[in-house]
Amino acid sequence: MNKSILALGIECSCDDTAIGLVKLSYNSQEKKIQNISGKIISSHIFNQKDLHTEYGGVVPEIAARAHSNNLQICLEKTLAKAKISLEEINVVCVTSGPGLIGGLISGINFAKGISFGLKKNLVGVNHLAGHALTPRLTNDLQFPYLMLLASGGHCQYLAVTNHNTIKRLGTTIDDAPGEAFDKVAKLIGLKVYSGAEVESIAKNGDPNRFVFPLPLIKEDNCNLSFSGLKSAVARSVEELIKKQGGLYKKDQMDICASFQKSIVEILSEKTKKAFKIFQKNFPEAKFSFSISGGVAANLEIRKSQEKISKLHKTNFFAPPMSLCTDNGLMIAYAGGLRYIYGDCDDLNLAPKTRWPLDPENKMTIGFGKKGRKV
Ligand code: KG4
Ligand code: ZN
DSSP states (O other), rough: EEEEEEEEEEEESSSEEEEEEEEEEEEEETTEEEEEEEEEEEEEEEEOOOHGGTTTSOHHHHHHHHHHHHHHHHHHEEEHHHTOOOGGGGGEEEEEEEOHHHHHHHHHHHHHHHHHHOEEEEEEEEEHHHHHHHHHSSSOOOOSSSEEEEEEOOOOEEEEEEEEEEEEEEOOOOOOOOHHHHHHHHTOOOSSSSSHHHHHTTTOOTTTTTOOOTTTTSSSSSOBOOOOHHHHHHHHHHHHHHHHOOOHHHHHHHHHHHHHHHHHHHHHHHHHHHHHHHHHHOOTTOOOOESSGGGGGGGHHHHHHHHHHHHHTTOOOOOHHHSSSSOOOHHHHHHHHHHTTTTBBOTOOOOOSSOEEEEESSSOOOOOOOOOOO
């Protein structure tokens, strides 16, 4: 029998207040569920970047307040775009971790209010699972697949075997690449501390002027490290300021281009290693490769990752840019899948600021001073 459901997704784990509505269609026969497909209905995002810029990074308390101020507005806009009423949805899905505690609490309480008030099912979604499953929302991507999840808080190579089983093959041992992009933007004095800004300035720069380190690339695994690269950029900026009293526009462009080139090289080398590890784990599987997370919105990174996929004669999938950065649609889709399989939460749902996708995977030593986010 063909069925369909409407899933509402709520995302407040960091600095984007986002709501999305997804329709999931599937075939269900004698408890066997097949041919699930997702359709984007509508979404709305309130980006908080402007609220945090003057502090040089996301301020958790400001983020939490902005989430609770904007959730209702985002919900109303999402429903209005779709011309759908809240009564028509089947399940409320909300990011319940990992992330900043204030934001998670805002989102979860909002979701619980809808669930309790309208007697709707509730599903707590792992933010990383949301990113990892996103390519299936827009593409016909079969399990298992290899994924590079690169964002502002995470960088992991994952073997995605089904919506509920995601094995971590490698991870950053310190910072995430998005964090490094944001830090570089700050170091060179850009007004907006974001990777998109660094990418845009890098376009006219000389990628060979600065030679930055490529940590861990010779190691025979797919763990990554970005903190040494970040420090190297900081040292180059300091030296230039000492020598010439400040940075010229040309310096900014060359630093961005050289830094981006290093990130592209690190991710390229590590993806080659991840392919080998994936093949060892799944020797029989014909698999695809996909990227996701905010950093996957970077064109140079997308192009270089696609090239490696081609070298391995593997299909490559990258979600549209708007689905790479945080959004409510990925949470609606990931939560909708769990609902279809009867895996729901209740009003005891609690935030988990740290929530590994692959709990059996051991901790990696050497994570940075802020600690790994999972
Ligand atoms: O996935 P996301 O929206 O949030 C997290 O889960 O962290 O990723 C945000 C990160 C930020 O660090 C942002 O600077 C980075 O993704 N980012 C980019 C680009 N667009 C966003 N990094 C490099 N190039 C871009 N075009
Ligand atoms: Zn994210």
